[in-house]
Amino acid sequence: MNIVDLMPFSVLVPLIASAIVALLPGRTLPWAVTFLAALISAIIAALTLPAATEVTLSYPFGNWPPPIGIEYRVDAANAFVALLVSSMASLALLWARTSVNREVPRRQGPFYALFLLALAGLLGITMTGDAFNVFVFLEISSLATYALVAYGSDRRALLAAFRYLIMGTIGATFLLIGIAFLYMMTGTLNMADMAERLPEVRDTRAVRAALAFIIVGLGLKLALLPLHLWLPNAYAYAPNFVTVFLAGTATKVALYVMLRFIFTVFAPDYSFVVLPLATVLMVLAVAGMFAGSWVAMFQVHLKRMLAYSSVAQVGYMVLGVSLVTTAGLTAAFLHLFNHALIKTALFMAIGTVMYQTNSIKIDDLRGLGRQMPWTMTAFALAGLSIIGVPTTAGFISKWYLILAAIDVQAWWLVGLIVLTSMMAVVYIWRVVEAAWMTKRPADLPTVREAPLSLLLPTWLLVALNFYFGLDTRLTVGAASAAADVMLGAGLGGAAP
Amino acid sequence: MSTVLSFFNYWVVVALMMIGFYCVIARGNMIKKIMGLNLFQTSVFILFVTSGKVTGGSTPILREGVEVYSNPLPHVIVLTAIVVGVAITSVGLALAVRIQEAYGTIEDDHLGDDDDDERLAWEARQRR
Numbered sequence: 001m002n003i004v005d006l007m008p009f010s011v012l013v014p015l016i017a018s019a020i021v022a023l024l025p026g027r028t029l030p031w032a033v034t035f036l037a038a039l040i041s042a043i044i045a046a047l048t049l050p051a052a053t054e055v056t057l058s059y060p061f062g063n064w065p066p067p068i069g070i071e072y073r074v075d076a077a078n079a080f081v082a083l084l085v086s087s088m089a090s091l092a093l094l095w096a097r098t099s100v101n102r103e104v105p106r107r108q109g110p111f112y113a114l115f116l117l118a119l120a121g122l123l124g125i126t127m128t129g130d131a132f133n134v135f136v137f138l139e140i141s142s143l144a145t146y147a148l149v150a151y152g153s154d155r156r157a158l159l160a161a162f163r164y165l166i167m168g169t170i171g172a173t174f175l176l177i178g179i180a181f182l183y184m185m186t187g188t189l190n191m192a193d194m195a196e197r198l199p200e201v202r203d204t205r206a207v208r209a210a211l212a213f214i215i216v217g218l219g220l221k222l223a224l225l226p227l228h229l230w231l232p233n234a235y236a237y238a239p240n241f242v243t244v245f246l247a248g249t250a251t252k253v254a255l256y257v258m259l260r261f262i263f264t265v266f267a268p269d270y271s272f273v274v275l276p277l278a279t280v281l282m283v284l285a286v287a288g289m290f291a292g293s294w295v296a297m298f299q300v301h302l303k304r305m306l307a308y309s310s311v312a313q314v315g316y317m318v319l320g321v322s323l324v325t326t327a328g329l330t331a332a333f334l335h336l337f338n339h340a341l342i343k344t345a346l347f348m349a350i351g352t353v354m355y356q357t358n359s360i361k362i363d364d365l366r367g368l369g370r371q372m373p374w375t376m377t378a379f380a381l382a383g384l385s386i387i388g389v390p391t392t393a394g395f396i397s398k399w400y401l402i403l404a405a406i407d408v409q410a411w412w413l414v415g416l417i418v419l420t421s422m423m424a425v426v427y428i429w430r431v432v433e434a435a436w437m438t439k440r441p442a443d444l445p446t447v448r449e450a451p452l453s454l455l456l457p458t459w460l461l462v463a464l465n466f467y468f469g470l471d472t473r474l475t476v477g478a479a480s481a482a483a484d485v486m487l488g489a490g491l492g493g494a495a496p
Numbered sequence: 497m498s499t500v501l502s503f504f505n506y507w508v509v510v511a512l513m514m515i516g517f518y519c520v521i522a523r524g525n526m527i528k529k530i531m532g533l534n535l536f537q538t539s540v541f542i543l544f545v546t547s548g549k550v551t552g553g554s555t556p557i558l559r560e561g562v563e564v565y566s567n568p569l570p571h572v573i574v575l576t577a578i579v580v581g582v583a584i585t586s587v588g589l590a591l592a593v594r595i596q597e598a599y600g601t602i603e604d605d606h607l608g609d610d611d612d613d614e615r616l617a618w619e620a621r622q623r624r
Contacts, residue, residue: 139580155598162591169584176540184547
């Protein structure tokens with residue numbers, strides 16, 4: 001069986017497994033099947049990446065040749081994102097078992113089924129070469145995510161899920177309007193075909209409107225600054241495992257789709273010319289970096305603090321995109337990967353604290369450094385990575401982002417990147433200070449170190465943060481290949 | 497005048513879209529928000545279906561004596577999108593029911609303020 005025939009199973013295995021898992025009784029069995037499905041999906045994605053880097057793979061469904069049939073079209077860019085999503089899901093599942101047993105005590109089948117649906121949706125978005133298919137998979141993953149967020153034990157999880165549903169649906173519908181306009185103008189839904197036909201109708205109002213609708217719609221999903229309002233509460237009140245999974249994957253996939261539309265469907269010489277897209281994205285990215293970090297510095301609820309930090313980190317990625325250079329896009333893809341590692345590790349550490357202490361407020365963490373040394377050390381080390389200290393993964397992506405900014409002589413951007421990194425020092429330090437520099441007050445309960453089933457996956461992620469901070473061959477190689485594909489003649493879009 | 501009338505469907509789409517969008521933004525009641533969302537989505541469906549009409553075209557069923565057919569693809573797409581819309585409505589309504597159970601109201605104006613961590617912490621500091 002060659003890799004092209006195997007490729008669609010990366011999406012199909014979680015999709016089919018979700019139907020099975022929904023019916024499974026008890027707690028162990030659903031988890032085991034879910035983990036197996038995610039692992040198979042990750043292995044297939046890992047096999048796809050080297051092949052897709054060499055040549056763009058295409059799998060026509062039902063043997064209907066595209067553009068009439070629907071195809072999965074995988075190149076260096078989406079193979080990279082698919083590998084990230086499926087491997088982060090597998091790693092998160094290692095951590096999930098103990099945590100989910102606490103938060104979803106009864107039948108876990110439906111919970112894991114929703115998780116697999118979300119995973120299949122995200123992978124489907126990355127792999128498909130069909131614009132309408134993107135919308136459908138986006139809604140599959142979003143619907144599953146709304147339900148997963150609502151599983152949170154706090155009643156505010158329901159409110160967060162409802163608001164996420166409203167904003168997410170508006171975003172997806174905007175995307176649908178954009179796709180409708182593109183379909184009207186080009187008569188096709190296949191992205192590669194669309195990219196070929198668009199130049200003929202490029203100077204029409206409908207195509208310009210389509211671009212605007214698609215960017216706003218995906219901006220909502222991506223949590224780009226003024227459209228980020230759903231994210232902090234959804235992350236804060238979702239079950240810890242769901243937060244760990246979403247923080248590493250959901251916004252990344254939305255960013256990928258946005259890049260796919262901006263660069264391959266519309267081609268950069270169109271999308272960055274008809275709209276002042278570079279300026280808009282840069283301003284929003286910088287604003288996001290500042291506002292996100294600023295608000296994070298004052299949060300009492302630590303999961304919400306990390307969520308606002310995510311808004312800031314999305315800013316870094318979009319900043320890389322807004323430079324419209326290969327270096328900038330490489331930095332964006334690098335940070336997409338590294339930020340997934342960092343945030344997953346941080347949310348795992350905080351989730352472990354929550355598992356042991358039943359609280360997530362910074363005041364309840366006082367003196368915890370001595371009682372839960374392994375957990376808090378993991379948090380601090382992952383914190384170093386988000387700050388961007390050398391030898392960590394976070395340093396690599398910020399370094400490439402700074403190089404990309406220097407490349408276009410944007411020295412002020414370098415200053416801003418360093419400044420917002422300093423703000424990350426502040427919010428990470430607040431936790432470190434509370435955990436180690438203050439004595440545990442007498443009225444707070446004494447807690448013990450977390451079980452190994454939570455600690456080991458967390459430390460695995462922390463180790464990965466340092467591994468990818470030292471050995472950058474895989475990440476930088478894959479990221480620059482992805483950037484080349486996006487800017488070059490990837491799906492048939494013209495080079496700038 | 498004729499151009500205005502020939503775009504009749506699009507006027508309807510724009511009107512429905514704005515009514516729906518306004519409903520989502522301006523209404524605090526969650527059921528009304530979901531109704532607005534439905535209206536908003538339906539307007540996009542009409543937009544899609546409109547694009548499939550071929551002037552003088554017949555229903556897309558292969559039969560003798562007919563040369564021009566309307567484009568059936570948008571209808572198929574909209575069917576899928578309707579299914580998505582129904583799923584969103586049902587998830588939204590289910591959440592509204594559970595919010596009603598948890599909070600005793602579905603008016604979204606000040607819901608959740610009671611247990612806002614930052615405000616509680618701030619009030620605790622004021623008392624100290």
